[in-house]
Amino acid sequence: MTLWQGRRIPLAWLLLTRQPMRLAVALAGITFAGILMFMQLGFRDALFDSSITVHKLFDTDLVLLSPRTKSSISMAGFPQRRLVQAMADPDVTGTTPVHWNLLLWRNPKTKGTRSILALGFEPRDPLFIDPAVTALTPRLTQKGRVLFDDQSRDEFGPVATWFSEGRTVESEVAGKRLRVAGLFTAGASFGADGNILTSRETFLSLLPNTPPGSIELGLIRLRPGADPAQVVKRLQGLLPEDVSVLTKQGFLDLEMDYWRSSTAIGFIFSLGAAMGFVVGCVIVYQILYSDVSDHLPEYATLMAMGYSLLTLLGVVAREGLLLAIFGYLPAYAAGQVLYAVIHAATKLPVAMAGDRAITVFLMILVMCMGSAAMAMRKLGDADPADIF
Amino acid sequence: MTSLHPGSAPPTLSKGDGLATVSVRGLSHWYGTGSMERQVLQGIDLEIRPGEVVLLTGPSGCGKTTLLTLVGALRQVMEGSVRVLGCELKGSSRHERQLLRRSVGMIFQGHNLLRCLTAEQNVQMGADLLPDLGYRARRDLSREWLRAVGLSDHLGKLPHDLSGGQKQRVAIARALAAHPRLLLADEPTAALDSRTGREVVDLLKRLARDEGCGVLMVTHDPRILDVADRLVRMEDGRLWASDTADG
Numbered sequence: 001m002t003l004w005q006g007r008r009i010p011l012a013w014l015l016l017t018r019q020p021m022r023l024a025v026a027l028a029g030i031t032f033a034g035i036l037m038f039m040q041l042g043f044r045d046a047l048f049d050s051s052i053t054v055h056k057l058f059d060t061d062l063v064l065l066s067p068r069t070k071s072s073i074s075m076a077g078f079p080q081r082r083l084v085q086a087m088a089d090p091d092v093t094g095t096t097p098v099h100w101n102l103l104l105w106r107n108p109k110t111k112g113t114r115s116i117l118a119l120g121f122e123p124r125d126p127l128f129i130d131p132a133v134t135a136l137t138p139r140l141t142q143k144g145r146v147l148f149d150d151q152s153r154d155e156f157g158p159v160a161t162w163f164s165e166g167r168t169v170e171s172e173v174a175g176k177r178l179r180v181a182g183l184f185t186a187g188a189s190f191g192a193d194g195n196i197l198t199s200r201e202t203f204l205s206l207l208p209n210t211p212p213g214s215i216e217l218g219l220i221r222l223r224p225g226a227d228p229a230q231v232v233k234r235l236q237g238l239l240p241e242d243v244s245v246l247t248k249q250g251f252l253d254l255e256m257d258y259w260r261s262s263t264a265i266g267f268i269f270s271l272g273a274a275m276g277f278v279v280g281c282v283i284v285y286q287i288l289y290s291d292v293s294d295h296l297p298e299y300a301t302l303m304a305m306g307y308s309l310l311t312l313l314g315v316v317a318r319e320g321l322l323l324a325i326f327g328y329l330p331a332y333a334a335g336q337v338l339y340a341v342i343h344a345a346t347k348l349p350v351a352m353a354g355d356r357a358i359t360v361f362l363m364i365l366v367m368c369m370g371s372a373a374m375a376m377r378k379l380g381d382a383d384p385a386d387i388f
Numbered sequence: 389m390t391s392l393h394p395g396s397a398p399p400t401l402s403k404g405d406g407l408a409t410v411s412v413r414g415l416s417h418w419y420g421t422g423s424m425e426r427q428v429l430q431g432i433d434l435e436i437r438p439g440e441v442v443l444l445t446g447p448s449g450c451g452k453t454t455l456l457t458l459v460g461a462l463r464q465v466m467e468g469s470v471r472v473l474g475c476e477l478k479g480s481s482r483h484e485r486q487l488l489r490r491s492v493g494m495i496f497q498g499h500n501l502l503r504c505l506t507a508e509q510n511v512q513m514g515a516d517l518l519p520d521l522g523y524r525a526r527r528d529l530s531r532e533w534l535r536a537v538g539l540s541d542h543l544g545k546l547p548h549d550l551s552g553g554q555k556q557r558v559a560i561a562r563a564l565a566a567h568p569r570l571l572l573a574d575e576p577t578a579a580l581d582s583r584t585g586r587e588v589v590d591l592l593k594r595l596a597r598d599e600g601c602g603v604l605m606v607t608h609d610p611r612i613l614d615v616a617d618r619l620v621r622m623e624d625g626r627l628w629a630s631d632t633a634d635g
Contacts (some may be wrong), residue, residue, distance in 0.1 A: 306488075
């Protein structure tokens, strides 16, 4: 079956467009299904992406974590000595200890408190990939200073706006007064609504009960050309059981797997997308089926004229293809707009990823072509002997 | 030497069959099975020569339309022999019948035009069946046929906007645009008033004669019997009388 023939009467196109109301309903249904899929898959991917916005900041090859750490919202401590021990490996060139915990931030405007993710580190340590962040870290050497994530949710107060206007922004965390010394950009996640960076000294003063010498995250940088997987193996043999060694990707995967497996979010959003798919299938099938039924005598006439059944199946298939393309385009445009709206409202990292755009198009294509295939069975009823 | 249109040669043309466009021998046909079985055609013999116009009359339900669908390769032949354009239809495959139908023009009781296509596009659906002809050539051909049936002013009109006679003329143009060598028509004047019916039938006869294509027309309309080269009367599944009405 040739899906597109040389220049012929564009029968599929004319069948669709000569009934503009029906076409509009079909396209609205497909577009709706497409938007639903874009939204659900967008939320799902945003969750998994946003859960590692902070993780992606670190310039590191390997990380040390406590084996009890399951996610960024429950980071357990381990002895900082393990980092020093890791230096024994010839491929390790540098290590950096990081404190990581959720603290209560007081909104400087409304005075309400909210949980925020705080990282504490030595301001001189090379820590971040983004040079813009590294350039700001010297401001933390003075005690009681923090860098504030300008992508944090608005509930933390108009910190970024006030700071940009040149105002002195002060807040209170764990009963201690803090001053915002700069802004950096990371993004809210499902685990943390906002982020602050601070010096180790300031961090420990906010959490005085932290056991001495205990850290939540150890960064390990390797000699260029070293194989991270090999070093992970060696370090696992070298270090006691109270730390686990992961590659950076393993660190990201741990966090994403937590949200994937220990919450129903992935399942819920995938189910939502599947519902959009099913609704779309029903609508397209209805439209194509009634289209074939209405034109059955005409299809039979074409068969009587000598057109083959395959040619007519091709017409229905092309109708499905046209519906897929013209239903997808508005869904794509609406998806772009809605992603922008959602990003503005939730600060979640939702955007039109190329692979998702392709996934949704393929789903719409399968939806339309599958429905066309179902509607084609009706074409078997077109008996050219009946039309005389 | 048989003169064939290029590319439209039926699959199993044999020269020994003479020049008959249609040759029916001992054709019988039944509908239903078991106790519901009913014989509609009983031992039909019929021959149509190229360019000959044969009119088939008879009361309704006598099997005229069944004969037409069998000759038009729209039904499988049960018993007897039907040779159309040299192709034996008894035991033919679905694909063979589909290919043969390309050389058989059909004009139906209703016009059966595609509602979503303009007059020109409808005719082109017929011309599109011609192999080895470019898009432009097929379009020009469609326009020529519409001019031949006197509708050159209505090329872009949808069937909806045409009168009954105009629609039937588009249907004739569509049937002839595929260069058929046999034309089957089932009461083409049934939906037309007598004057338009007369015009349509005269047109049909003239064009068929110019193209050298045989015509088998079922009709009840006594006013058009005179266009026939030959009149065939059917009753209870049998062909009763054949007389020549030259005129």
